[in-house]
Structures are given as C-alpha cells and as structure tokens.
Amino acid sequence: MTALEDALWSYRTGLLPAGHPLTDALEELAGRPRGHVLPAVGLVDVRTGRAAPPRDLEVADGRILDRGPAPACAWYALPGLVDAHVHMSSAADLVGLLVYGVTAYRQMWGEPAHRYAAGVYRARHAVLPRPWVAGGVVDGPRSRVPAAVTVVDGPRAVRHVVNEALAFGFDGIKVYDDLAEREFTALVQAAERVGLPVVGHAPERVPLTAALRGMWSTEHLYGVVPNVFRLPPAARWSALAGALDRREAQPGPLAELFAGRWVCPTLTAWRARTGERRYTRPSGAALRMAAGGRRRSWGAAAREALGTTEAVAAERGRLVDRLGHLTRLLAEGGARPLVGTDCGNPFVVAGPSFHKELAELSRAGLGLATVLTAATTGAQQALRLDDPGPAGLVLYRRLPAAVGDLARPDAVLVDGVLLDGADLDRLWALRLADAGLDAADWPRGELDAVVAGVPREREVTSAG
Template structure:
C-alpha cells in the first residue's frame, strides 16, 4: 500500500473516518477527532511493534497503535496507516507492545519522591493501594490532578481490624457490629474504592461489614479474618483473599485439627503478633499434608463465589529466606534509609536462622508456589500483587518478580501477563476501559525490547512506558530512576509528615 503523508489535522480527519473501534467503545469518532483537534491533544503513534494485546488472540506483528490524549484511538496494521507528520511517532520495530501492568497489593503511595516514579519506571501504570489514610489519598489526588507522575490508584479504606491488632495507627479497630458499620460509612465518605478487612476482625463485625458494603455498593477485600471460616468469608462476598493466608489449612487433610487449634487460641493484647505467628506455622505444617480432595472442594467454593486469591509470592519468598539473602540487592539504592533500617530490623526477628528452620521455610515457600498453581488450575482467578513496603519488596521491580513466580507456579507467560493486565482490569470492574490494547481504552502501555510470551523476564526490558497518554521513553525512565536514587542518597526520608514506616503484614 502506498502511504500518504498527512499533517496533524489531516491525520485526525483520517482517524474520524477510520474509527470503527472508537464507535464500538461507545465514542463517536468524528466528535472525538473534533474535540482532540480543538483541545490540541497530543497525538502519538506507536509504529511497527508486535502487539500483545492482553486478549487470547495471537500477537500482531508490524502493527500500529494511535493514541490521542489519554486514549487509544486506533489499532491496526501499520501498512493501513497514513504516514503522519506533525505527530509524535515511537519506533516499535523489533519491539513488543503490552498493556500497562497492575500491582494489586501495594502500600506506601505517600512516599511521593520514591514509590510513584518507581512504579512508572517499571511499567506499572495502575495499583491497588491496600491501606487508605490521609497522606495516601493526598498522593492519589496529586496524580489525578497531574501534579505528580504516578500510576492510576484504586484506594482502599483504613484497615479495619478487631480491638486487638498487630497494627499501629492509622488502623481502625472495631469491636461491635455498630462500629463496623460506622467504619464502612467512613470509608464511603472518604472516597475509598473498597473496604480493607484484617486478620483479627471478629465474626459479628465482619458480617456487619459485609452487609453494610452490600448496601453501599462497595467491595471488601483483604486478609482472612481468623474468626470467620474462610469459605464463609468467600460466601459473604469477600472480593479477594491476600497472601494465601489460611489456604494451606483449608486444603490440608488435617484441616479440622488445625482449625480447632486456632479457634481455641485467644488473641493476646500483650503480644498481638503471637497468634499470627501460630497461624503461619500451622499454615506451614498444613502444606505437608495437602489433600487434593480438600483442595478441590475449597477451590470450587472460591470459583463459585468469584473470590480471587492474591498470592504475593514475592513477599512470601522474603519471609521464608535467611536474613542476609537480600541485604545487597542493588535495588536498595532506591529505598530511603529509614525504610531500609526498618526492613533490616523486621527481617532480623522474623526470618529463619537455624539450618533446620531455613530448610523448613524453603520447602514452605515452594509449597506456596505449588498451591497457587493448583488454585489456578482449579479455575480460581489469581491477582498479581507484591505487598511492597514490606522488607525487600520493591515498588514496580517486584511485580516483575511476582510474574516470574506465577510462571514458576505453572502459568504460561501469556497467562501471567494477563493476570497483571486483562484480569486485573476485570477484577476492578474496568474491562471496558483498561486491561487490553483496543480503541477507546486508556493509553496505558509498555513497549518491550523482547518477547514476553517467550520469556516473562522480558517484562523487565522496557523501552517506553505510556501512562494515561504521557510518554516516558528510555532516557526519561533512566532520569526518573536516577532522581529517586539521588534523593535517597542525599538522605531523603520516607515521609516528611511524621508517619512511621508501616507495612501491614
């Protein structure tokens, strides 16, 4: 096909005529083009890349994707595109274009000089922030207003836990159904996208949260509340269960014995973490008595309810490894000193020490990976999340690690990529606007130097990131990383507002 030179205005006219994809997305192509021309919206063409669009369709070599402002306006064979002048063109030849990634379990967005740029530099264009408080909401709002470069943010409520809690403020502690309902109403008033439930929440309060969330039309998600049977939490509508907590117990031949031990053990206000340590040890022991029959029953319950599992294998790996394993990770140069110090102290008291403990925890981690794979094969939807702000879990970088763990669990590279793109958007109710590369969807994209379907490790080889239509080429991404490293090297602390370094798990 002979390609005709087109200036910017002519190119938008062509787009209006060619915009069947926009019309399918419910956007009038002519109106879209007119408004884009009037507003002076940026027009960007990614030309010649192999598009891996996040669907089950085949890769599309030598494809073109046209972006106007923060939307994808057209996709199709590059040969069908008029040769544009007056618009920005990104050379995609020999590269692979994928949807922007989502990390669906994060903390610490309010570390504004560190976390938001690290997400973007690693192709993470959307996150689910799992602990909502004033400073996090302020950071989110800066991103929305364009004052801070960062990912799209789905914001949780304050964490809602029982009157005994492992957490320090700003946790919300509730003891009664009335207090639990009030916590949901506060979450609605604060603009939370979901309610985060936690480990020591009582059964009565949990039931009240589930009911109040139904009335408010607000999802709830989080840890397994130990005083609620996990299948019952799924039945009640808990949207996702984090970290595989309790999943080994419910897939064990000795399930009832383990659950009786937990039920007979009170939460200790003087040592609130002791119950969590017991539950984790029982989870470890439960992986040694895995029952395919129990697993089939349990996973079928989750599938029937649409409950997702967020394995967060990357943080599980850290907690199952000896203290020195990550002490020299080169990515530590991006982490403020107060966070590094906090990580070193947590690791010192929480990770295995003796050879026997190290062997046990290594086996435990690999059993968790196998358990995630078994859940996937049973049809349980998985989410890709990292739990960053926990020790040696790095914003952005660690999502790449998590995708590699998903492949280790038995997912194909395509399925692992879909978990962090298409499936993430579906979970968040955003399938119509995000998660795949199609006309009418948001312009969140990552251009890679290698094929992620051949090796999921290619997700690290980033040439360009597009976040809400803003283009960050490799030089800009390198400057972003250098600025973060310089800020932390100069002694920038995690927070200037006096909040402690807190992670939730």
C-alpha cells in the same frame, strides 16, 4: 499556616512532597503532550502471548485510536501492568512502579497521602500510576494493632466505616485478621449496598466459605494458611508447615471454594522473609531503598536473615515453594490469581518486586497466559476499571517470550504520556539517588541490587 496546619498538610502530601527532585520530575512530565503517533505496534494478546499484526496507533488526549495496518512491527505492546497489593510510602515507590512498567496499583492501607496522590493523578498535575485505594484497615476488638486500625464492634461502627469510605472517596474496604463473623457479615452487607468491595485478610474468626462469599479478593493466601506473622518468630514456620500439610491433603475441595474468586498470593513477600538467598538478596543497597519510616523493620529483617542458617533458610524456602504449588492448584481449579507484591515490607521494593512475583508465579507452574492475564486485563477487572481510562501500555522492541523479558521496558505509555528509554533511565537514576545509590548499584531492569562477589543471575522461571 500554623505549625499544626503545616504538619497536617505535609502528612497529606507525604507521597509527593513539594520541591523533592522526584516530585519535580513527575510534575515536569505532566506538561508533555498527551497526543502522538505510535508506529507499527503489535499488540500482545495476553491470553496467548502472541502479537497481533502491526498497526499504527494514535494517542489522542491519552486515548488510543487505530490508524490502520503497518508493514512490520517496530514495537510490541502489553496493557499496562498492575501491582494488586502495595503499600506506597514515597515518591520513590511511585517512580519504581513506573520504571518497571506498572501503570496502576492497588493501595491496601489507605491514608490521606494516598487520596492526595489520587487527586494529583486525576488532575494530571504529575505523571503517576493509576491508584486504587482501600480505606484504613478494619479489625475487631481483639486486634493486635488496635492503635492502627478502625475497630468494629457493632452496627454503629459498621456504619462509620462505610460512611468514612464514601466520604473520603476510598475505592474499597480492607478487613483484617480479628474481625468477628457477625461484624464481618454486617460490614459486607453494608458495603454491598453502596457498591464498595471488601478486600484484605480472610478474618480468622470467619469460616473460609463465608469469607470467600463476602470478599471481593483475599490476600497472602490467608484463610488457606494462617497469618503466621502474628505468632512469635520461633513458631511461625512450623505453623505454616502444619497448615500446608492439612490443606495439601484435600486440594480438591479447597480449589472448589476458590473457583471464580480473586486471590492475591504475594509470594515474593513470603519469600523475602525466609532468609534464603536463591531469589532475594538482602544487601546494603537494597536496605537503602526503604523509605525512612520503614528502615527499622527492614534492618531487623536483614539481621534475622543474616542470622539464619543456610539449612533453615532452605527449609523455609521450600515452604514458599509449596505456597506457589497451592496457588497453581487454586488457579487450575478456577481461582482468579492477581499479581501483588506487598511492597513496602522488608526487601520488597516497588517495581523490581513486581517482576519477582511474576517469576514466582511462573516457577509455581502457572502458564504465561495465566500470569500475563493476572498482571494486566485480569487485574483491571479486579480493580473494577470497567472503563480502563487513559491509556497505559508497556512497550518493547522485541516480543517478550517469557515473564523474565518484561522487567526492562523500552517505553511506557501512562495516562497518554510517553516515557521513552531515556526518560525511564533518568527516573530510575533519580530514584537511586534518593537512596544514596548510583546506576551501577542497581541497573534498570534488574530485580536485585548488584552484590559484590555474587554473580548477577536472571531469575529462572518455568517459562524461560
């Protein structure tokens, strides 16, 4: 290869660089058998949280077959968890998802490396969570990040976006804040003709009714509140407070708009920006979990958090609590919530952050059945996995009674490969070593790194 070809190849394979210890571990696991017997499994009904009578299950080439009843439960199994909003940037991120029971994800800003990882998954050359990849972000001429998006300013650009998504095998199209209504409408119509869902930020120049009508899912509660992080830092939280004041004054009509619509609030990503310490602890160990290209933004976020007074941080935290309350109202009105983290953003770590999001939704008042559905079978529908494909299960020795019991699986079945507790411990140790940490710095199943002088506390949820 020439130097240019070598650089381009490295870019394409960036999530799974050849010879990296994590890549090697994931490739080694792919050589394992995909057929075995799981004895005495009680499948958990996500609608109730209760386990069915135990059955012996056979896994054949990754597919699950029922071999009949068993006398007593040895395992309790949930469908594989799905993180519905991620920004994967490394093999460490992929490992983090697996170790915490996430067997599928929705990549919301697709690049060649993500399509390469999808090919590796399909070819079974490595054990990976199942990917759904949106194409590169689509925005209007007024975009605040014009160098990083595809700018759509007319019919030819709309055709280009759809053609590119089809040519590169993307699963959907992500729109952003500044797309104009005319181009948005044309893009939605063109995408519908070829069966591609439109997801992402509800554009601020498109009426919310039109955005919800045309989009398969909306992210971050944008459209309900503005993308305040487009604003100067001093104006962000007051703008969020004003938007919440207006929306909370008329909850009924808003809930009606969202009825039947997928909504992914990413509350843990909102929370990570507040600077409060209740549920997110910006620590040196957590900072090391950032991939190389993200360390600058994570460091800036850490400095801002350290410079925020306790009173200001608490006030911001209460605004995120109100976002959670609004999420509950939308869900009660018929909206279909998803569990997404926006991991890759400052102090939102792939894997642990998923369970932080479960805790956020539970604290907001969503019941266990709603949260479990959003994390599993509902998410499979949102990703249009009509055929869920090779099996993904998260297995526990004890029946999970609350969302806080889900973060440390005893085994994970992914694409028919069974990862037991020892495998998960080894993968997590490799992931920590990649960040220059060891197991004592961040025990598997914990949602935060150990911080000296701060007691380790389980995140409180409304369910337990």
